[in-house]
Amino acid sequence: MRWLTPVLALTLAACSGSSPPAAPAAPATAPAPAKAATASPAPSKDVAKTFTPPPADSIPDTPFGKMVREGRAIFTDTQTHAKAYVGNGLNCSNCHLDAGRLPNAAPLWAAWGMYPAYRSKNGHVNTFAERLQGCFRYSMNGKAPPPDSEVIVALESYSYWLAQGAPTGVALAGRGYPKQGFKPPQPPDFARGQKVFETSCALCHGKDGQGQKVAGRYVFPPLWGPDSFNWGAGMHQLNNAAAFIKANMPLGRGGMLSDQDAWDVAMFMDAHERPQDPRFNGNVAETRKKYHDSKMSLYGTVVNGHLLGSGPDR
Numbered sequence: 001m002r003w004l005t006p007v008l009a010l011t012l013a014a015c016s017g018s019s020p021p022a023a024p025a026a027p028a029t030a031p032a033p034a035k036a037a038t039a040s041p042a043p044s045k046d047v048a049k050t051f052t053p054p055p056a057d058s059i060p061d062t063p064f065g066k067m068v069r070e071g072r073a074i075f076t077d078t079q080t081h082a083k084a085y086v087g088n089g090l091n092c093s094n095c096h097l098d099a100g101r102l103p104n105a106a107p108l109w110a111a112w113g114m115y116p117a118y119r120s121k122n123g124h125v126n127t128f129a130e131r132l133q134g135c136f137r138y139s140m141n142g143k144a145p146p147p148d149s150e151v152i153v154a155l156e157s158y159s160y161w162l163a164q165g166a167p168t169g170v171a172l173a174g175r176g177y178p179k180q181g182f183k184p185p186q187p188p189d190f191a192r193g194q195k196v197f198e199t200s201c202a203l204c205h206g207k208d209g210q211g212q213k214v215a216g217r218y219v220f221p222p223l224w225g226p227d228s229f230n231w232g233a234g235m236h237q238l239n240n241a242a243a244f245i246k247a248n249m250p251l252g253r254g255g256m257l258s259d260q261d262a263w264d265v266a267m268f269m270d271a272h273e274r275p276q277d278p279r280f281n282g283n284v285a286e287t288r289k290k291y292h293d294s295k296m297s298l299y300g301t302v303v304n305g306h307l308l309g310s311g312p313d314r
């Protein structure tokens with residue numbers, strides 16, 4: 001499985017624990033902050049365009065570094081390290097590639113400095129911890145770890161460490177999935193999407209989209225069905241899925257699909273059944289109205305004679 005090599009390499013690097021250069025001793029007298037007043041704010045804009053996280057093998061051998069490593073382990077192998085909070089077959093890094101480092105795959109370093117933030121999804125200001133909890137509840141179809149739990153503290157530590165030197169409150173280049181101005185030339189189409197799926201995705205994700213396992217673990221994650229993200233997850237929205245796919249899939253060949261193909265295959269993927277939205281109130285139409293009243297969600301719509309969100313069909 002040569003696709004796994006980078007993942008394995010990263011995991012191994014995580015365990016190697018190389019020491020960083022020793023920190024310089026603190027000066028006996030603090031230097032006068034004379035220059036601060038004249039310093040130009042411009043550099044932070046440049047950093048926003050060029051920011052890169054520290055090398056993966058430079059996590060310090062300190063108690064803080066230990067927590068950072070734990071965060072990385074949780075992020076890349078959520079199945080093992082945060083099992084109690086996961087209800088499907090995914091790991092965080094299945095959608096946040098290269099252990100949350102890859103630009104245009106919603107990297108953690110670009111997320112850290114953008115919270116607390118108002119989210120229309122829940123109508124209030126969310127801390128970073130709450131944002132992490134959201135991905136457990138929806139993308140991982142699981143339960144939110146308590147905000148002061150070790151799982152959350154470790155993930156915060158890893159994100160903070162990746163973001164060192166980045167300005168806060170500035171959208172760094174490479175944040176999220178590149179959605180701005182990304183529109184389908186023609187409305188997305190299920191039949192065309194199916195063709196793209198068969199030619200460009202099924203090889204890894206399986207003919208039935210259920211992924212592929214080796215020794216009981218997914219090496220290629222499921223795109224729909226009981227082990228995938230649920231109906232409340234960001235990836236079930238066509239714009240998120242199309243942007244992720246365009247930039248990152250087929251794995252290692254991001255940018256290869258035309259915009260139309262990316263939207264079509266996103267629509268095909270998101271027109272299949274998956275675990276219920278945990279906010280489901282017993283009625284698909286009402287749940288759609290309350291949480292999915294958008295062209296980007298197929299929840300509660302009928303595709304090929306099946307009401308999406310209503311049941312086990314896939």
Ligand code: HEC
Binds near residue numbers: 201202205222228251
């Ligand atoms: C070469 C194998 C390969 C191909 C081909 C491929 N993928 Fe993936 N895909 C992966 C792997 C592996 C991951 C998880 C990445 C990781 O953990 O680093 C992934 C992750 C994903 C995810 C996020 C996780 C999930 O299960 O929801 C989606 C969505 C996705 N792929 C969609 C697609 C689509 C659509 C296509 C076709 C256009 C495609 N992939 C083609 C290997 C592939």
Ligand code: HEC
Binds near residue numbers: 233235
């Ligand atoms: C099925 C795919 C998927 C999985 C698995 C997943 N996420 Fe996400 N995540 C998303 C999507 C989609 C977004 C929204 C991206 C956007 O707005 O462009 C997101 C956003 C985020 C953000 C905010 C990013 C920002 O820039 O504001 C954080 C932090 C995050 N996820 C953490 C996690 C953690 C931690 C896990 C594992 C517990 C996880 N995610 C698992 C799909 C996923």
